[in-house]
Amino acid sequence: MAAAIVDSSVGDLDGVLEAAEKQGGGAVLLLFLGDRIPSIGQSWCPDCVRAEPVIYKEVESAGHKVTLVRVNVGDKPTWRDPAHPLRIDPRFRLTGVPTLIRWSSGTILDRLEDHEAHLADKVRRLVNTPNKIVNP
Numbered sequence: 001m002a003a004a005i006v007d008s009s010v011g012d013l014d015g016v017l018e019a020a021e022k023q024g025g026g027a028v029l030l031l032f033l034g035d036r037i038p039s040i041g042q043s044w045c046p047d048c049v050r051a052e053p054v055i056y057k058e059v060e061s062a063g064h065k066v067t068l069v070r071v072n073v074g075d076k077p078t079w080r081d082p083a084h085p086l087r088i089d090p091r092f093r094l095t096g097v098p099t100l101i102r103w104s105s106g107t108i109l110d111r112l113e114d115h116e117a118h119l120a121d122k123v124r125r126l127v128n129t130p131n132k133i134v135n136p
């Protein structure tokens with residue numbers, strides 16, 4: 001099925017999320033990652049390096065439309081700051097990277113934290129679980 005990957009940073013996340021939700025018709029997933037080190041082309045975060053291929057494989061093999069928003073949280077010192085915007089944002093309250101979130105209408109439906117974001121069965125479940133139906 002169709003999978004779209006959109007890159008974002010902390011500063012433009014709200015606009016990217018709004019655009020992803022407006023496109024509709026599929027799941028919106030947020031993947032929070034440590035920034036890539038240009039000289040090696042990988043994140044400074046070893047857990048991110050381990051989880052990314054698993055997540056991309058499950059997103060690509062999903063039987064429905066998926067938009068994966070990759071959010072770079074910054075370099076290691078920036079991320080370690082307890083006042084990091086994504087640590088204190090009440091919508092996300094991140095404690096580690098990578099974190100994979102299933103998002104719908106401004107709400108977290110499900111999430112995988114850094115210690116489980118590399119487990120294919122858990123990623124598959126998060127990617128393929130239908131959004132909750134909300135009765136008006």
